[in-house]
Structure formats: C-alpha cells, structure tokens
Amino acid sequence: MTRSAVVVGAGVLGSSVADRLARSGWSVRHVEALAPGHVRSGSGDESRLIRASHGADALHTRMSRRALELWRELDPALVAPAGVAWFARREDGWEADSEATLTACGVPCERVDPEFLFPSVRTDDLAFTLLEPEAGILHARVACRALADRAVAAGAERIRAVARPDGERVVLDDGRVLEADVVVWACGAWMPALFGDVLSLRITQQDVFYFAAPGAWATPGVPGWVDYDGAAYGLGDLDGRGLKVAPDVDGPPFDAETGERRVHPEHERFAREYLAHRFPALAGTPLIGARTCQYEITEDTWFVAAPHPEHGARVWLLGGGSGHAFKHGPALGERMEAWITGAEAAEPRFGLGPRSADTSLRTIGEL
Template sequence: MSKRGTPSGAPPELNVTRRSLLLGAGGVAVSAPAILPAQRRGSAPRVTVVGAGVFGSWTAEQLRRRGARVTLVDAWSPGHSRSSSGGESRMTRAGYGKDEIYARMALASLSEWQSLSRASGLPILVPHGVLFFFQNDLSYLLASLDVHRRLGLPTESLDRSALAARFPMIAFDGVQGGMFEPRFGALMARRAIQTLVHRFLGAGGQFEQRRIDGTGDYPAADRIVLALGPWLPKLFPRLLGQRIVATRQEVFTFVPPAGDPWFTPARMPGWADFNNGDVFYGFPDLEGKGVKFAHDAHGAVVDPQTQDRRFTDKALAEVVAFRDRRFPRLRNAQLATAEVCQYENSSNGDFLIAPHPDEPRIILVGGGSGHGFKHGPEVGRMAAELTLDGKQPDPRFNLASKGTVQKREVI
C-alpha cells in the first residue's frame, strides 16, 4: 500500500479540471490532477478513484476487474469513522416498495457481499434476516411483496398474530402486517470496506492516503471518478450544493438483559418499524456491541468536516421512548454506545452516477441517502461501465433527475 502526503484536518478541496469546472467548484484556486490520454492504443486505461467509502471502493474494484489500472485515493483510511460508510453495521434488504430498481440492485449486490464475507476472516454479512412491519398504510408492504414475487425471493408475509408468535421480543401493538426477508441481514460496514480494499490491493490495485486538496500531483489518469460522499457537494457547491446535502444521524446501542437469548442474531432479525411514516430501525446484539436503534429521519443539515460528533440528550430520549414502547424487554437497558454519523442525501433519495456536465471524463458518484451501502457492488459496476465504456445507467441516476428541494421519495 503506497502512501503519499499527510492526512490533514483541512477541508478536502479538489479542482479537477479546467476553467469550466473551476466555476463549478466555486472558484477554488487549486492545482488539477493530470487527465492524459493513454500513451498507446490498447494500453490499459488509468483511472483515479477519489474517495474510499463503499461507492469509491467498489468502483475501484469493478474497474480493476475490467482491466483498468486503478489508484484509489482518500484523505484518511478506507471506511474511516468520519465517512458515511464508517461505523459498525448497515442493513441490506430488498424491501423497497414499488422501487423495483433498488430491489434488483440489492439482490445483485448480495452475492458480492456473500463472496466478500466468505473471504474475510470474520463475518461481513450476518444473514439474520430483515423484518419490516406496518401500521395503517400497507401499500409499501403490498408493493414490496409483489416485486419480491417477480424476483423469486422467499419473502414471507406475516399478519400480526404470526409476527407476535415468531418475534416475542417486539410488541406489535397497532401493527397490521409485516414481511420477513430471510436472505438479508446486516453488513459489518468498516470491516467490509477494509477487506474489500485489502483484496483490491492484493490483486494489483493501488491506494494513496493523502490530503485531497490539490496540493500535490495525482497520478496521470485517463479518467477520474469522484466518490467523495458528503464532501462531493463541498467540491462543487454551485453544481451540487443544493442537490446533495449531508445530514446528522444519531445511533444508539443498549445492553440486552444478561442471559437473554432473544436479542442475539440467532433469534432477532434486523428490523424497521414504519411507524406511520416515521421510521425507526435497528439490529440485534451484533458481536456484543449492543442492540442498535436509530431514527430514520433526516436530521439537521451539517458540514461533514466540522459537525459536532457528540450525541444529544433529545435524540437519546426520543429513541428510548420508542424502545420502551416497542421493545418492553429492554426497558431500563443501559446505554452501551452513542454515535453520530451522517447521510448524504440527494434531493429525492436516488443515487448520482453521472459524468460531470462540463467534463465527461470526470464521473460523479454519490447521494447514498442513508440506504446506499448495501448497493455498493452494483453502484461500482454501473460507475465502472460508465467510466470505461460510456454506458449510461438508469436515468434516475443522472444529474438532471436531482432537484434543489429535498423531498425524499426512496425509503
């Protein structure tokens, strides 16, 4: 693993092209990495991928598989705690209501996660299943079940009595129905990124840890992929500043009762309570860290560089009130951990996988929107095909589909 430069707390800024992009970057006067044509016909293309989160790391790996000479660059280590891909766990599931495109992407990505998990010394995919349950509006449930039938997924539809009998650790008061996805579960996020990059390096890829602000020269590249997560709109504030925003999210884990097996991954699934549109979700006690709870509401808009990483008493009280109502066996459970991370939300929740409008050799990848981690392998595949072959992904992932008003449509 090669390293150049020194990590810094300074904001990552990268002016990656000529005057047209300088305007998109808000006029930041920094040096540009060279974008040079291949030296001879038939030579392997050289691609620099900037950002070693889940989208950037999988893009680098998918490019490498297609024969490109790839350098992955990040200011910190892969899967670092300040990134949207950092942290312990992320959910993988195919329940997306009528949004079949994401169900298909999750299913296609699942085999990649399974393969990576088999290659790791410790589990990356924990297939404890995923349970969604609903109160009054069952339209999301019915649409998901319809999509899953078409995809041949073994998803189970459960009424309230079946839910209560099968998952006694949850109080299903007011719940009308639910669905259980047995093939899905939790992804151990930081371990996944680190394992992926380790294997990428072992197969001939390169990684450089360096300050991303143009203070040094980048390897000559035919293409550059920018997968900078919540830092992407900071790089292009005029182009993306209102189309992708970072929001603060607080996550808590609690100590389960001693000797109680109901909160282990063998008994308890990952879950999401649609809560009449105000979604909470969580995980069982993964690797002894505690039972996880989070409120899936987009929090305050933040700067990923400067946001306060301390949790708030208000957010904790909100989660505890929900926990005590829906998981009564955890009442008075001791707080184990409290963490602050972020989403990088596009205006509607769809991803961005598109060339820069003024420089098509630069590919923009982002907008994970809180649900993107599970899709990393497929996002990487689409980004690699766009980078090397010019193959455009679904129009939902282009720049034109992103508005300037935040209105989440993908859940």
C-alpha cells in the first residue's frame, strides 16, 4: 500500500524531504505559500558554502559530506568546485578540532599558505590556514528549486497555498483540508507562529554583501573562506555577482513576514571593515549588491527534527537551520525518511526538549 505524506514548506529542508519521499514511492503533496527557493526563505541567497568542517562534531561532519555527494548526484553543475579555506587565529581553536575530525572521517584537508590562494590576503593574525580542497560553493536558490522539481518529476503534487495545522490535518487558505499518513512541517521562520508552544526558535536578520573585484578574484579559482573567530565568511566573484562577504554576527530579531529587507548599517560597516582587514587590496572597493535573509536559530544551533509531542509519528517538525540547512539538506532528508518510517531511531539531539546554549557550530560573533 502506498504511503502518503504532506510536506509543508519548499525551502531546502522541506524540498529535501519531499524529494526523498517522492523518489521512494510515497504519495507526496508539497505545499508552499510562495515558490521553492523564494527570496524570503531562510539562510538562502544565490550561493552557500558546502563544507564538512564542524569543529569536533563528527555527526555534522559526516552529514555535510553526504549532502555534498547528494547535491552532486542531483546535478554536478550545482556545486562550483572551489574548495573552502579556514583562517585559524589560534593553533588550538575550532579549525584544529575540525582538522582532527576531518582526518578521522576520511575527508581530505591540508594546511596551506593562503598567499597562494588569494590575490591579496593578510596573514599576520593567523596561526595557520586549513584547506578543504573537495568542498565547494552551492548555487543555493537554483539547487533548492532543483530538489523541488525532482520531487514533482517523481510524482509529488506541488500546491501553492498558505497552510495551518489542525491537529494531524493541514488546512489550506482556499478551504481544502489535506490528510496523510505523515505530515512534515518545514516552514522556516514561520515555525514559531505555528508551533511556538512546543519549539523555541530565534529569528534573526542576516545580511550578505557583494563588492566589486578584479578578475583575479573569480570563483572557482579563489576558494570560499571562513574566519571562525572573526565571525565572517565569503567567496570570490561567482557568476559575476561580486566578491561576497557575509558577517556571521548574531543579527537583530526579524519578522520574515513583515520585516523590511534593508541591510543593517552595522552589518555593512562590519563587512567593509573585515574586507579591508583580510583582503587589503580590496579596501574601499565599491559595494555592488546586498541581500537580507534570516536565520532560524535553536539554542544550541542543532536542527529540530522531531515528532510533535501530541501527534507522535503522524506529525513531524523540521527546522532550526541556524544557517546550516543547505550544508545538510539532502542528507537530512535521507535521514528523515528513516526516522519517519521507524527504520532508525531519530537523532535525540534534534528533539524538542530543553537545550543548553551552544553556538559552536556557527562562526558567531558580536558587532
């Protein structure tokens, strides 16, 4: 007998689950109020770093590595083979933990001279630079749509509507009521309004900036980069959009439904100052673009992927990307299928219970 599912939300997490279930033979209805990969989706933008480094955390290291394989299986062109460089400001910091974990998990990495990677780079505050040569840059918006479209090609029905929960049912704004064996709610920044009684998420404004750069700064060529202790990440000029600098500071509270998507002045100041500090040749280069999105942050920055306490295995909540969703999406969809069917026990740290404050998975800083 064919199993049925309703998946609400067509961001990367919802699309990953809809795609996985549809390709496994489930009857899937995929509900989205706007469109897959829309401009208000969480931790979106046109590009995302896909890397395995997660400090000492082997679970996320392996899951991100698996996601990279699955993105490339979907379409090799979705991932630009650029590598990702980590600027380590301490010998015994997060990057050293990552190096040990990557090695234990069989993921290639090496310490390199960053002056061979970037046309201009400041190194006097660095202990070393760690390169993940097999990491890459995901064309994020396009990749999200590709997942959702593959789900449709596998038989999923895409429904454009606003949805709200009614016990184990899904009620649409046109009056339709959807029922299925399993309902998965993956609504990103809209989750607190729907399920704030059982989960805790902070929604913050995150801004990314694009600066003019000469041709030598093109990516691939220039790798993606992360400065964990400096709370910033970015990449070179991918597809002519400009060199990307993204402050990973904890942004102000944000309402994804009503918020004006204007970049925060302090975020822009941070990005300009970081660019001048790390890549001196680009100091004062013009800003040519910017984008505001939002993160849905859990207390410990681990995902939420758990059954609703009142509905058991019939209703699942999936979210809390905390900026990590694209690094793990397809792999998390794969695991969700196993958890939903009972083939594997759900990951307890993704549960709905109390969590201890921990931001170690993010390159988080303060303004």
